[in-house]
Amino acid sequence: MSTTVSPLAPASYPDMPEIRGVAFATASAGIKYKGRTDVLLATVAEGTSVAGVFTKSRCSSAPVDWCKDRIGGGTARALLVNSGNANAFTGKRGKAAVELSAQIVSGALGCPDSEIFLASTGVIGEPLPAEKFSGVVDALEADQGSASWLDAARAIMTTDTYPKVATATVELDGVTVSINGIAKGAGMIAPDMATMLSFIFTDAPIAPAVLQALLSGEVDGSFNAVTVDSDTSTSDTVLLFATGTATENGVDPVNALDDPRVDILRAALADVMVDLAHQIVRDGEGARKFVEVRVDGAESDASAKKIALSIANSPLVKTAVAGEDANWGRVVMAVGKAGEPADRDRLAIWFGDVRVAVEGERDPDYSEAAASAVMKEDEIVIRVDLGLGSGQASVWTCDLTKEYVAINGDYRS
Numbered sequence: 522m523s524t525t526v527s528p529l530a531p532a533s534y535p536d537m538p539e540i541r542g543v544a545f546a547t548a549s550a551g552i553k554y555k556g557r558t559d560v561l562l563a564t565v566a567e568g569t570s571v572a573g574v575f576t577k578s579r580c581s582s583a584p585v586d587w588c589k590d591r592i593g594g595g596t597a598r599a600l601l602v603n604s605g606n607a608n609a610f611t612g613k614r615g616k617a618a619v620e621l622s623a624q625i626v627s628g629a630l631g632c633p634d635s636e637i638f639l640a641s642t643g644v645i646g647e648p649l650p651a652e653k654f655s656g657v658v659d660a661l662e663a664d665q666g667s668a669s670w671l672d673a674a675r676a677i678m679t680t681d682t683y684p685k686v687a688t689a690t691v692e693l694d695g696v697t698v699s700i701n702g703i704a705k706g707a708g709m710i711a712p713d714m715a716t717m718l719s720f721i722f723t724d725a726p727i728a729p730a731v732l733q734a735l736l737s738g739e740v741d742g743s744f745n746a747v748t749v750d751s752d753t754s755t756s757d758t759v760l761l762f763a764t765g766t767a768t769e770n771g772v773d774p775v776n777a778l779d780d781p782r783v784d785i786l787r788a789a790l791a792d793v794m795v796d797l798a799h800q801i802v803r804d805g806e807g808a809r810k811f812v813e814v815r816v817d818g819a820e821s822d823a824s825a826k827k828i829a830l831s832i833a834n835s836p837l838v839k840t841a842v843a844g845e846d847a848n849w850g851r852v853v854m855a856v857g858k859a860g861e862p863a864d865r866d867r868l869a870i871w872f873g874d875v876r877v878a879v880e881g882e883r884d885p886d887y888s889e890a891a892a893s894a895v896m897k898e899d900e901i902v903i904r905v906d907l908g909l910g911s912g913q914a915s916v917w918t919c920d921l922t923k924e925y926v927a928i929n930g931d932y933r934s
Contacts, residue, residue: 526682535686537670537671538688538701540723540724541764542569543565543701545666545672545673546668548562548661550603550657553604561600565762569765570597570762571596571597577714578713578755581755581756582615583619588640591638594635595729596729597637597760599630600639600762602639602641602642605679607644607647615648618648629658640760644932673703674705681707687793689790691785693775700790704797707804708929710750711752712744714745717754721760722761724765724766726775727763727774727786731780732763740759743795746826749802802919805919807924807925810919811917814905815829815903816907818912824861826916831861852870852905856907863909868881868908869906870905870906871902872902
């Protein structure tokens with residue numbers, strides 16, 4: 522964790538409403554560093570529904586494999602998260618570590634280990650000393666409710682410079698229900714499913730199949746639309762828990778996707794997920810600029826997204842942003858290399874509201890001073906119109922600075 526907070530960090534944190542059936546406790550187990558909070562135990566009410574999406578990395582971590590094998594059960598009682606060690610590329614010892622971790626938690630809570638979900642973040646390739654959990658889990662179980670949402674978010678940080686939380690409220694059946702989320706991530710960020718680690722909770726009563734459909738449906742426009750450095754983590758996990766405790770206030774269960782209340786829940790969930798995804802980009806390692814890349818006029822939405830990611834992931838584009846250089850030629854390069862349909866002579870490019878290129882050449886009214894002024898802003902929009910169709914997409918990224926190299930050059934020290 523950095524002691525210097527990103528200049529793009531939110532000015533304040535939202536008030537996080539209580540969600541009945543969710544409780545947190547944190548502890549220091551000495552996973553990597555002594556005296557640093559590095560373990561989060563979240564417990565949820567019996568009968569809580571759970572859904573998840575996970576990294577598509579072929580070198581996924583042992584906790585990811587554990588969760589993928591159990592998400593189909595649809596119910597959860599607890600989530601154990603540690604920072605400092607990813608328990609990835611740890612072979613048989615990694616598998617044994619997740620089994621021991623789950624046994625320790627299930628023993629403390631008196632529930633099946635199939636209802637225990639696990640996540641780890643930190644260094645890859647180091648065996649996880651899961652036995653250290655036995656020294657803190659009983660205390661964590663006894664202290665449930667002692668940690669706030671911000672405490673929970675801090676416990677899962679690695680190179681993050683600030684905790685990431687988001688919330689939304691909606692009305693179902695005349696009753697206010699809440700959706701709260703936490704996340705971590707600052708580097709190794711180019712999700713291909715969800716985000717690095719994100720855990721979202723609601724008191725709405727939602728059946729597991731509906732919950733899974735809601736989560737899966739909102740991934741592409743949120744966590745799968747951000748990139749810091751084009752690298753997809755071995756540990757990417759997002760879990761969504763629905764405690765159902767709002768039934769105590771008269772909310773009827775949401776058991777089918779054609780329930781008209783699903784659209785209300787979907788919009789609120791999307792708000793929380795996009796908020797968390799943006800915060801991850803704003804905390805990109807060494808970041809000083811928040812960049813939206815917007816592509817219009819593509820042959821399809823999918824094509825637009827590939828082109829947008831080509832721009833957002835380009836080291837040359839990202840270093841130009843860092844240097845406040847209105848080098849639109851690098852955007853042309855990134856469009857051309859994406860492998861998607863594009864016509865050089867129909868292409869138009871904007872930095873902010875300043876059109877810098879049109880119809881295959883520099884805009885006749887191009888102003889270097891105006892374009893450079895846009896690049897000095899903390900938040901920048903790069904827009905491309907391909908002039909081919911109605912496909913569109915937006916992705917979010919940050920600049921690439923010397924600090925990124927410094928942070929990752931020293932990551933294991």
